[in-house]
Amino acid sequence: MVKHTVLFQLRADLEPQQKAEVIEHFRQGIMELPARIACIRHIEVGFNINPMEKFDIALCGEFDSLSDVDTYARHPLHVAVAAELKPYVSSRSCTDYEI
Numbered sequence: 001m002v003k004h005t006v007l008f009q010l011r012a013d014l015e016p017q018q019k020a021e022v023i024e025h026f027r028q029g030i031m032e033l034p035a036r037i038a039c040i041r042h043i044e045v046g047f048n049i050n051p052m053e054k055f056d057i058a059l060c061g062e063f064d065s066l067s068d069v070d071t072y073a074r075h076p077l078h079v080a081v082a083a084e085l086k087p088y089v090s091s092r093s094c095t096d097y098e099i
Contacts (some may be wrong), residue, residue, distance in 0.1 A: 027082035039068035
């Protein structure tokens with residue numbers, strides 16, 4: 001099993017309300033994917049509540065293999081959701097590890 005964790009930092013020029021709307025739109029888009037992309041075992045999106053940390057969004061997914069992570073990453077539905085978030089992102093970090 002592979003845990004796929006992605007952190008996103010949103011642009012500093014976004015107002016708090018706009019950040020909240022962007023995050024919620026992204027969360028809704030991601031949460032629709034498990035019903036449509038069979039290789040997703042579990043996925044969740046969280047909003048950072050710690051003002052001392054720089055990342056705003058955490059996405060955590062579980063997949064059977066690294067190959068399944070790649071399938072998910074390249075899937076057109078995932079690509080579309082990611083493309084909607086991209087204009088608001090200033091930084092991204094990712095890690096995949098076995099669990």
